[in-house]
Amino acid sequence: MTAAPVSRDVTAVQGFRDLMSAFPTGVSVITALDADGAPHGMTCTSLTSVAADPPTLLVCLNLRSGTLAAVRDSGGFAVNLLHTNGKRAAELFSSAAPERFTRLPWRPSAEVGAPLLVEDAFATAECVVAGLHVVEDHAIVIGKVVDVGQREDDPLLYGFRSFSSWER
Numbered sequence: 001m002t003a004a005p006v007s008r009d010v011t012a013v014q015g016f017r018d019l020m021s022a023f024p025t026g027v028s029v030i031t032a033l034d035a036d037g038a039p040h041g042m043t044c045t046s047l048t049s050v051a052a053d054p055p056t057l058l059v060c061l062n063l064r065s066g067t068l069a070a071v072r073d074s075g076g077f078a079v080n081l082l083h084t085n086g087k088r089a090a091e092l093f094s095s096a097a098p099e100r101f102t103r104l105p106w107r108p109s110a111e112v113g114a115p116l117l118v119e120d121a122f123a124t125a126e127c128v129v130a131g132l133h134v135v136e137d138h139a140i141v142i143g144k145v146v147d148v149g150q151r152e153d154d155p156l157l158y159g160f161r162s163f164s165s166w167e168r
Contacts, residue, residue: 007104023160027086028088029093030059032070032077032116033108040070043094045158046138055145056130060138066122076112076128077143080121083153084165089120090156096117111146122153 031041035133046060059079071077084089092100106115113128127143134140157164 016070021159021161022155024164027082027090027153027156027158027163028059029080029082029089029117029121030061030067030071031079031080031106031117032067033074033113033115034066034070034072038070039106040065040067041080041093041100041115043090050142052086055125055148056142057125057127057145058140058142060140063134063137063139068088068141070134071129073115074112076126076146077141078109078112078114078117079125079127080117080145081125082117082120082156083122085134086117086120086122086156087163089117090158090163109147116149121156122155123150124148 025045028044028047029041030044031039033039042061042065044059048058050058051057057079061071089104092103101115104120105118107118109116109126112128114126116124125145126147127145129141130144131142132139154165154168155168
């Protein structure tokens with residue numbers, strides 16, 4: 001069986017973006033330290049579990065991302081799941097704003113040293129890179145979870161190109 005050619009049709013790309021925007025998901029900020037110890041982070045909705053034993057997850061990061069470079073440099077990263085009041089962090093880390101880590105409080109994680117967003121995240125996972133696979137313009141980064149933290153709060157959601165919440 002021959003694979004169908006990849007479409008570069010603008011209509012197909014927009015249709016795909018519309019499709020994915022209709023799939024609400026939680027909002028996270030992926031963080032890591034580069035080789036010089038500088039923090040990097042980006043908003044990410046491409047996050048999923050892979051296995052429960054051992055705990056493993058994956059994130060998809062753009063190949064041009066400084067965060068991906070930092071993940072490669074350090075061999076680890078943190079997943080910061082944002083709560084309903086974390087919209088400010090989601091917007092900040094999806095922008096090209098300089099010095100983003102000076103604009104909100106964070107601390108280094110205990111296991112891998114990656115930034116934890118102490119006010120905007122209700123749950124965190126520290127991960128060691130267990131694999132990386134490049135697909136088109138993104139890398140699928142497999143993370144072995146080495147530590148988790150969580151407090152009671154409601155998650156920030158993103159779908160239909162807007163933020164929302166899921167209240168219990």
